[in-house]
Amino acid sequence: MNELLFPRYFKQAGEDGVIFCMHGPMSQETIEMLEEALKKRVTQEQSDSGQTRRVFAIFVEQVQNIIRYSEDRVFAPMGSGELGAGMVIVGHKEGHFFVSCGNLIKTVDQPRLEQQLLTIQDMDREQLRTYCKQRGRSEPMAGSRGAGLGLIEMARQSSNFSFCFSPWDESLTLFAIQVII
Amino acid sequence: MKDFILAATQSSPEVEFLYAQNTLCFRGKSYVENTAQFYEPVFAWLTEYLAQANGQTIAVHLFIVYFNSSSFKVFMNLFDLLDEAARDGRNRVIISWHYDADDDMSQEYGEEFKEDLRHVTFNLVPTAGPETRAT
Numbered sequence: 001m002n003e004l005l006f007p008r009y010f011k012q013a014g015e016d017g018v019i020f021c022m023h024g025p026m027s028q029e030t031i032e033m034l035e036e037a038l039k040k041r042v043t044q045e046q047s048d049s050g051q052t053r054r055v056f057a058i059f060v061e062q063v064q065n066i067i068r069y070s071e072d073r074v075f076a077p078m079g080s081g082e083l084g085a086g087m088v089i090v091g092h093k094e095g096h097f098f099v100s101c102g103n104l105i106k107t108v109d110q111p112r113l114e115q116q117l118l119t120i121q122d123m124d125r126e127q128l129r130t131y132c133k134q135r136g137r138s139e140p141m142a143g144s145r146g147a148g149l150g151l152i153e154m155a156r157q158s159s160n161f162s163f164c165f166s167p168w169d170e171s172l173t174l175f176a177i178q179v180i181i
Numbered sequence: 182m183k184d185f186i187l188a189a190t191q192s193s194p195e196v197e198f199l200y201a202q203n204t205l206c207f208r209g210k211s212y213v214e215n216t217a218q219f220y221e222p223v224f225a226w227l228t229e230y231l232a233q234a235n236g237q238t239i240a241v242h243l244f245i246v247y248f249n250s251s252s253f254k255v256f257m258n259l260f261d262l263l264d265e266a267a268r269d270g271r272n273r274v275i276i277s278w279h280y281d282a283d284d285d286m287s288q289e290y291g292e293e294f295k296e297d298l299r300h301v302t303f304n305l306v307p308t309a310g311p312e313t314r315a316t
Contacts, residue, residue, distance in 0.1 A: 028214035032191045049283060053247065057286075060212050060249050067214070082214070129293065136254040137261075149250035157286065 017093030019045065025074040025083040031063050038090065045092045054157045054181050055090065055097045061150040062088055062101040062177070070103035071172055096159070102176030110165050110173050117163050117177075120155045128156050154179050182233070185226040194245060196223055200230065206242045212249035220255050224262070231266040239263075241276040244308075245287075253290070260294050260301070267300035274301040282307040 013021070019041050022030070038059060042052045070084030086103030105113065123131060132152045154177075155161060163177040182200045189195035194209035205227070213219045241263060248256065260276065267274040278294065280287035288305065295303040 028192065031212070035191065049281075050285060053284065053286065057247065057249070064212075064214070064249065132253070133257070133293065133297070136257045149253055153250035153253070 016089075017091040017098075018089055019092055020090045021087070023087040025085045026063050026066050026088070027076070027083050028064075028067065031060055034059075042090075042092075042097065045097070051097060051181060055099060057157050058099045058154050058179050058181065059088065059090060061154050062099055062179070065150055066101060066103045069105065071106055072104045097181040098178055099181070100176065100178040102174055104168055104172045105175045107167070107171055107173045110175070113175065114163075114165065116151065120151055121161070123155070125156070128152060132156065157181070182226075182230060185223070187223075193219055198223075198226055198230070203234070203237045204240045204242070206244075208242075208244040210247045211245055211252040211255075212247065216249070216251035216255055220259075224259075227259075227262065231262070231272075234266075234272050236271065238273045238275065239266075241274065242279065243277070244279045246281065246284075256294060257297075260298055260303075264298045264300050275304065276301050277304045277306050279306045279308050282309060 012018075020034075020038065022034075035056065039052050039056055042055045043049075066086035066088065067082050067084045070086045072085035074083040074085055076083045084103065086101060088099070088101040091098050091100070120128070120131075132149060135149055135152065158179045158181050161177060161179040163175070166174045166176075168174045184200050185196065185198040187193070187196040189209040190213075192210060192212045192214075194207045194211050197206040197208070198204075199206075243256075245252075245256075263274050263276060266272060276298075278291035280291055288307070291303075291305045295305065
């Protein structure tokens with residue numbers, strides 16, 4: 001730990017337009033604590049209230065996905081709810097906000113998730129709308145612990161998104177998604 | 182029946198179901214960790230209430246400034262339940278979806294909820310700002 005990390009991180013964060021970055025265990029409490037701070041910072045950057053709502057909405061969906069689906073589980077003290085570890089970055093670059101997050105998943109779950117993302121990515125607004133309702137009225141899909149609507153919701157509130165999977169170890173894969181608002 | 186009242190938290194709405202007045206009101210944000218668990222007693226009360234309501238005009242007001250994707254499912258289920266309750270004409274159900282006038286997503290969601298309902302009256306009510314309160 002002799003190298004001072006700060007100069008490197010500071011320069012990189014500036015170049016990437018990072019407003020906010022958090023790494024490690026996250027819980028519902030994390031979202032609630034950050035709500036006001038995040039909204040204030042986004043409003044400072046651009047005072048459009050619709051944009052602020054969208055950034056927060058996508059932030060909630062992403063962090064709740066980390067809490068529910070990250071394979072990196074953390075022991076939670078009694079009463080503090082579930083904890084999942086991952087990373088989330090909110091930034092503003094070239095006139096657009098972005099919310100980017102990632103967490104470890106089981107490698108065997110990759111094909112199912114990838115297929116779902118490709119399906120959503122191919123849809124136009126009207127198709128997303130129909131799909132959202134259809135999924136809202138059906139039982140959650142296998143492996144889903146929420147309503148299974150989070151990814152659709154992110155697609156609806158954003159202008160586009162991209163994702164990637166990188167091998168981590170023999171059984172885990174790092175999944176990351178970047179949503180542009 | 183007793184009234185059903187829950188105070189708002191940062192991530193859950195105030196719920197105020199007044200039995201004698203036949204009014205149901207949700208006010209605030211909805212992004213709790215476990216949505217199904219949070220709304221379970223809400224639906225339990227509502228189901229019991231709808232089973233016994235007869236010849237009433239039931240007013241349902243929603244002032245939801247933000248909701249997450251699992252709450253979207255809950256609201257869809259809620260409206261379906263109310264629509265079903267109004268089907269036989271025994272009771273009249275009027276739902277008002279109050280949204281901040283410059284929140285286009287909330288308006289869009291309101292329109293979406295509305296288009297599937299056949300037996301209730303569903304009003305989209307723009308309000309001046311997110312802090313506007315029902316009177």
